[in-house]
Amino acid sequence: MNLFKRTKKTTDERIENVGNKIYREMYHVIMAICLISFVVKMYKYGAGIEEVVLELVILIGGGVYFLARSIFLGVFWDEVEMHDRTSKTSMSMKTIFSSIGLAFIIAVVMGINSAVSYADSSSQGLWYFTLVSFVSVIIYLPILLLLFGGIYLLAKKVSMRNQEDDKEL
Structure with a gap:
């Protein structure tokens, strides 16, 4: 009765490292897009803090999450x-x-x-x-x-x- 038990898959370390590299690059692209969106909204459109809350949450939250995970994993x-x-x-x-x-x-x-x-x-x-x-x-x-x-x-x-x-x- 092992319906929900996962079998251990063998993975290639090279594929795993390339996948991690892609995720890291994706994180940097998302952070850059949020930063550009924040700057454009603030200076071009004169948006207030209410209009850029999402960008700030993504920028600050991503950094805090990365720091917390790296700290608690040692x-x-x-x-x-x-x-x-x-x-x-x-x-x-x-x-x-x-x-x-x-x-x-x-x-x-x-x-x-x-x-x-x-x-x-x-x-x-x-x-x-x-x-x-x-x-x-x-x-x-x-x-x-x-x-x-x-x-x-x-x-x-x-x-x-x-x-x-x-x-x-």
Whole structure:
């Protein structure tokens, strides 16, 4: 009475790897389409956040799902170790640099927006740009460092624990 029991199929490793490569490429194409759709809707049509919720859910949700699966399968730490072996800059340093870079990009964009939108003269625009950029860096740098660094450290800890659990089995 084994109606629902599957028989184990033999699979070719090459075919499986090619299939995984196709799925990976498909994921990148879907993410690119969503990003292009998001940018076009926001800038060409002036759409609000309500019109681009689906694109944001797909973009953010896909990344969060991939991160969560790789963490809970214990693969995240293996990927970090492989990266650190081949790269001159470790993944932890890249996380810090990306946090700092994103904070400065946000600060510059907000500074330019303030200078263009609210300044009456070029000297006042320079002052607004400097002030808003400085305050934005002070606000966003610790937040982004805690966010990205915290996620990285938590992912590292959980992935290492799951990896150790798999070794015990």
